[in-house]
Amino acid sequence: MEPDLFTAAAEERQASDPSASPLAVRMRPRTLDEVFGQKHLLKPGSPLRRLVGEGSGGPAGASSVILWGPPGIGKTTLAYVVSQATQKRFVELSAITAGVKEVRAVIEGARRASGGYGKETVLFLDEIHRFSKAQQDSLLPAVENRWVTLIAATTENPYFSIISPLLSRSLLLTLESLTDDDLRGLLHRALTEERGLGGAVTLPQDAEDHILRISGGDARRALTALEAAAGAAIAKGEQEITLETVEEAVDRAAVRYDRDGDQHYDVASALIKSIRGSDVDAALHYLARMIEAGEDPRFIARRLMISASEDIGLADPTALPTAVAAAQAVAMIGFPEAALTLSHATIALALAPKSNAATLAIQAARADVRNGLAGAVPAHLRDGHYKGAAELGHAQGYVYPHDVPGGIAAQQYAPDEVKDKEYYRPTRYGAEARYADVVEKVRERLHGPERPPAKG
Known part of the structure; x- marks a missing residue:
């Protein structure tokens, strides 16, 4: 059976009874001008505009489009709009449930529709990154021969998750997260x-704000919450959707949290201080509040990376790589799955041994520089790779550490003004205890056992 028969039946049912479809489906944009967000893709003359035949340049040359961005920002919508604007059949598959067999069936149906009815097909393939290399290879003949206009969606970096032959034949469009203003416009x-x-x-302001918070930038989730809350209000005979009704409908209490106000900074501060204090449960509580308030996961990840260096440092050298990996994962997957990654990193940082030695070290060094302790670089350390350097005494007498047993050359490295300064004072906590032993031995080799008392 032709896949588009199901689409036609669904459209006929929606036309006769619009309320039979979910609100998110009913509010799906019909043209590019109705799309909220993605302004960078919707400018006159943009590749997306040309793809639907707008502008003097005519249709864009690519027969395949890859939409890259976080969930719920309109990838399926854009594919549907393209099919509507170009009056093509629209067939949707998900790489989670479909395989090569289903893809080939759609391609064969597209060839028959094109030959028999002159009707071209848009194949929307969601989560293409879940397809194996062999499965992605099966799409190439249809793309190369233009049997279908392939529009593939992915939440992962396509340069890592999509095969090069398919990527080179595609127009890559990067979608941006929807702003609160975008979602407000959609709700209105x-x-x-x-x-x-x-x-x-x-919908009063407080109820609208709560829907925005719980939607996490996801348009589909925002419309679903609105529909549930509206149904609950109408069932109670009310014409206003109150905050309490939204809470009841979506079964989630409102988080008293203004992302642009004091609580934004207070809760973020409490998260970091709880990690610093090793209270993992308090840290998870504040993390949960930030997530439930719709905080940008990238902001949370940045705070965790700062904490890893500020409060843990070399007491646990794995803390910063863990936080950086979390930030990278958050950028690739987005909410809701990013909550798991942020939890992982928060727990690791809260339970790590703590040291602020790295923080104090750079603060002290910067303070000295600001106070004028920035003397001349010792002559033997200066660059000697130019004509005349030797005559100036630059790089003369420098001892190459790799030529010395132990790899530590006893020579002056710091300017005279700070040569006796010891900025790094390691703790004995966690892995930093090892660094404390190492730095003591290194300083003894550099300055001798009778080195002058350290200056703070």
Whole structure:
């Protein structure tokens, strides 16, 4: 059976009874002009505009499009709009459930539709990164021969997750996260348009803010929450969707949290101080508050990376790599899965041994530089790779450490003004105890056992 028969039946049912479809489906944009967000892709003359035949340049040359971005920001919507604007069949597959057999069936159906009815096909393949190399290879003939217009969506970096032959034949479009203003516009349209709620209910500011918080930048989630809350309000005979009704409908209490106000900074501060204090449970509580308030996961990840160096340092050398890996993962997967990654990193940092020695060391060194203790670089350390350097005495007498037993050459490295300064004072906590032993031996080799008392 032709896949588009199901699509046609669904569209016919929606046309006869719009309320039969979920609000998120009913509010799906019909043209590019109705799309919220992605302004960088919707400018006149952009490749996406040309793909649907707008502008003097005509359709874009690529027969395949890859949409890269976090979940819930409109990848499926853009594919649907392209099919509507170009009057092509729209077939949707998910790489989670479909395999080569299903892909080949769609391609064969597209060839028959093109030959028999002159109807071209848009194949939307969601989560293409889940396809193996062999599965992605099966798409190439259809793309090369233009049997379908392939629009593939991925939440992962396509340069790592999509095979080069397919990537080179595709127009890569990077989608940005939806802003609160984008989502507000979408909610207002859903509240007022006939295909949406048609003005049956109103949404006060506090209830709207809560929907934005729990949606996490996901348009589909925002519309689903609005639909549930509207249904609950109408069932109670109310024309206003109160905050309490939203809470009841989505079964989630409102988090008293203003991302632009004091609580934004207070909760972030409490998270870091709880990690510093090794209270893993308190840290997880504040992390949960930030997540539930719709905080940008990248902001949380940045704070964790800072904490790894500021409060842990060399007491646990794995802390910073863990935090950096978490930040990279968060950028690739987004919410809701990013919550697991942030939890992982928060627990690791909270339970790590603590040291602020690295923090104090750079603070002290910078303070000396600001106070004028920035003398001349010793002549033997200066660059000697130019004509005339030797005559100036530059690089003369420098001892190459690799030529010395033990690899430590006893020579002066710091300027005279700070040659007796010891900025790094390691603790005996965790792995930093090893560094404390090492730095003591190194300093003794550099300065001799009778070195002058260290200056702070």
